[in-house]
Amino acid sequence: MDTRESWYGGPDSGKHPREESAVIDLGTLDDDDSSTGGSEGFTRKSPPGSQYGDEEKSTGEFVGSSAANLVWLAGKQQAQKAFNLYGNIDILRPYFDVEPKDVIDRLIHSFIPQKVTGTPQKVFGELYGPLMVIFTLVAIILMGMKSSGHVVREGTLMGTAFGVCFGYWIFASCLIFMLAYVCNTHITLLQVLSLTGYSLSSHCIVLFVTTVLHSTESHYLFYLLWLSVGGMAVLKMVTVYVSRTSGKSQKLMLAGLVVSLHLFFMLYLHFAYHNVAEVPGVVKEPVIHHPVVPDRLERDIQLDSKLSNSANDAVQEVIRKVAPKHVEAVDEIEAVHPNVVVPDSDAVRDAAVVNDDNPVQDALKDTISNIDNAQLNAPIDKLVDQVKENDA
Amino acid sequence: MTDLALEHPIEGDITVPGAPDDESDELSTLDEPVVITVKRDLKAVGIKFFHVLWPKQSKTLLREWDLWGPLILCILLGMMLQGSSADDNSDGGPQFAEVFVIVTGGAIIVTLNSQLLGGTISFFQSVCVLGYCVLPLNVALIVCRLVLLAPEQTTALFVIRFAIVFVGFVWSTFASMAFLADSQPINRKALAVYPICLFYFIIGWMILSHTHS
Numbered sequence: 001m002d003t004r005e006s007w008y009g010g011p012d013s014g015k016h017p018r019e020e021s022a023v024i025d026l027g028t029l030d031d032d033d034s035s036t037g038g039s040e041g042f043t044r045k046s047p048p049g050s051q052y053g054d055e056e057k058s059t060g061e062f063v064g065s066s067a068a069n070l071v072w073l074a075g076k077q078q079a080q081k082a083f084n085l086y087g088n089i090d091i092l093r094p095y096f097d098v099e100p101k102d103v104i105d106r107l108i109h110s111f112i113p114q115k116v117t118g119t120p121q122k123v124f125g126e127l128y129g130p131l132m133v134i135f136t137l138v139a140i141i142l143m144g145m146k147s148s149g150h151v152v153r154e155g156t157l158m159g160t161a162f163g164v165c166f167g168y169w170i171f172a173s174c175l176i177f178m179l180a181y182v183c184n185t186h187i188t189l190l191q192v193l194s195l196t197g198y199s200l201s202s203h204c205i206v207l208f209v210t211t212v213l214h215s216t217e218s219h220y221l222f223y224l225l226w227l228s229v230g231g232m233a234v235l236k237m238v239t240v241y242v243s244r245t246s247g248k249s250q251k252l253m254l255a256g257l258v259v260s261l262h263l264f265f266m267l268y269l270h271f272a273y274h275n276v277a278e279v280p281g282v283v284k285e286p287v288i289h290h291p292v293v294p295d296r297l298e299r300d301i302q303l304d305s306k307l308s309n310s311a312n313d314a315v316q317e318v319i320r321k322v323a324p325k326h327v328e329a330v331d332e333i334e335a336v337h338p339n340v341v342v343p344d345s346d347a348v349r350d351a352a353v354v355n356d357d358n359p360v361q362d363a364l365k366d367t368i369s370n371i372d373n374a375q376l377n378a379p380i381d382k383l384v385d386q387v388k389e390n391d392a
Numbered sequence: 393m394t395d396l397a398l399e400h401p402i403e404g405d406i407t408v409p410g411a412p413d414d415e416s417d418e419l420s421t422l423d424e425p426v427v428i429t430v431k432r433d434l435k436a437v438g439i440k441f442f443h444v445l446w447p448k449q450s451k452t453l454l455r456e457w458d459l460w461g462p463l464i465l466c467i468l469l470g471m472m473l474q475g476s477s478a479d480d481n482s483d484g485g486p487q488f489a490e491v492f493v494i495v496t497g498g499a500i501i502v503t504l505n506s507q508l509l510g511g512t513i514s515f516f517q518s519v520c521v522l523g524y525c526v527l528p529l530n531v532a533l534i535v536c537r538l539v540l541l542a543p544e545q546t547t548a549l550f551v552i553r554f555a556i557v558f559v560g561f562v563w564s565t566f567a568s569m570a571f572l573a574d575s576q577p578i579n580r581k582a583l584a585v586y587p588i589c590l591f592y593f594i595i596g597w598m599i600l601s602h603t604h605s
Contacts, residue, residue: 092508093508135501142594157490
């Protein structure tokens with residue numbers, strides 16, 4: 001006992017050098033010949049003439065290594081226990097005990113609502129189907145994001161897709177389960193997870209079809225599918241929940257929550273990650289506002305008017321600088337473009353007077369050469385002609 | 393007894409009974425020159441690549457699994473799918489990490505799924521097989537990059553790239569099925585094969601949609 005106390009470096013460690021030797025009583029050692037520091041249990045001072053000097057050195061090493069070994073084994077045991085408790089995938093095995101035809105059946109029946117009768121509708125609680133549906137949804141979202149050039153600033157496309165899908169599955173299931181618990185619905189969390197997971201197959205179908213068949217009219221197709229496919233899936237869920245709940249207001253609340261979550265998520269997935277429908281006619285490129293409009297399309301009229309306004313601003317700026325010399329022209333121009341403002345500064349007038357060659361025409365030509373837009377040259381040419389007439 | 397229980401906690405056998413016992417070689421390889429070690433490992437990786445490209449019923453990938461091949465293939469895939477810095481900022485750094493995470497994370501998820509469905513092979517064996525079976529898709533990627541060198545990308549070239557990637561996808565799936573399917577119960581093979589298909593489909597899609605030079 002004394003030897004152990006001294007090994008741990010008690011206050012008496014320095015006083016009894018003879019007792020500060022081995023932690024483990026090796027039996028064959030002579031304690032009289034050993035001396036060691038209290039907390040430095042492994043250092044040995046071999047006394048002169050000691051025949052056990054080398055043995056004690058190796059004893060110290062042995063003691064150290066065996067102590068380390070003990071610590072290692074104890075730590076390993078703890079880690080093993082923790083791993084077996086929390087990391088054991090056998091906990092999840094019962095939820096993956098399905099056959100392929102069961103999964104296909106459940107997928108198909110997730111779109112077929114059953115009539116609500118007095119008896120609660122059967123719900124299978126399993127995790128394989130929902131997980132595979134979610135991975136498929138992740139793949140489809142990735143496809144949609146890549147094909148529409150969606151840019152994620154912080155993070156990766158993959159992280160976003162995973163986060164959104166798994167987050168919705170778990171969050172929506174928990175929310176529905178909480179309300180179901182409050183409304184006294186006879187359903188377990190596993191069944192809710194299973195139902196929500198299978199209902200995401202409607203999202204897969206709708207998003208896949210709209211990604212593949214995207215066009216300028218894709219919103220109509222999307223809305224049609226949203227109502228039909230999404231509607232059938234949500235109706236199936238609603239009938240299950242309604243059949244397992246008693247009380248009209250509780251049924252209504254639960255149905256409302258389920259419908260809103262399901263349909264709004266589909267809307268979100270389409271509009272957040274599918275940019276092609278938002279910018280018609282432009283694929284894989286952001287809209288760049290510059291005056292190059294090679295093909296005039298009806299839907300670009302707004303763009304054209306924006307461009308003509310900016311060109312007008314440039315022309316007006318030019319006219320503003322030399323306006324006092326050609327006040328009539330400005331008046332005429334003002335009549336055509338009511339936004340022109342005639343400045344009163346003398347400097348501008350002087351500058352306009354000094355220049356004998358036609359600055360307005362030159363400035364207009366400069367502006368024309370800078371604006372590479374055939375559609376806007378016509379009004380500018382008209383302006384130039386008006387100015388020429390005024391000069392004449 | 394406790395030590396023995398601690399030393400053998402995992403299920404499944406990495407070694408197949410009757411396999412050559414090479415424990416005696418392990419000790420002696422510590423002293424050999426590095427060149428010989430590298431050569432031996434490269435040869436082992438090469439043999440496994442051959443088995444993937446010519447899949448037949450063989451236990452080589454399962455018996456002597458290693459993760460060198462999957463690492464090499466994953467890095468190659470990530471490097472080649474990396475966009476250049478001149479592109480918009482969705483390409484560049486995250487692309488490599490994205491590929492790495494998809495391949496490693498996907499392999500782990502598929503392995504866990506196989507085990508939960510009642511598979512009889514161990515975790516690292518499965519990850520090894522899935523990683524090695526990315527080789528056909530890597531080859532498809534290299535061929536696609538060569539196709540992308542053409543000055544003008546026409547629809548015909550896109551169809552060619554699609555066909556190449558599709559062949560790579562089918563080859564990868566078929567190769568992994570040849571190694572992994574036996575470890576699943578017969579009636580549940582489809583359940584194990586679907587996530588493998590999805591995994592290689594995502595990789596194939598990333599290869600096909602990569603059009604930057």
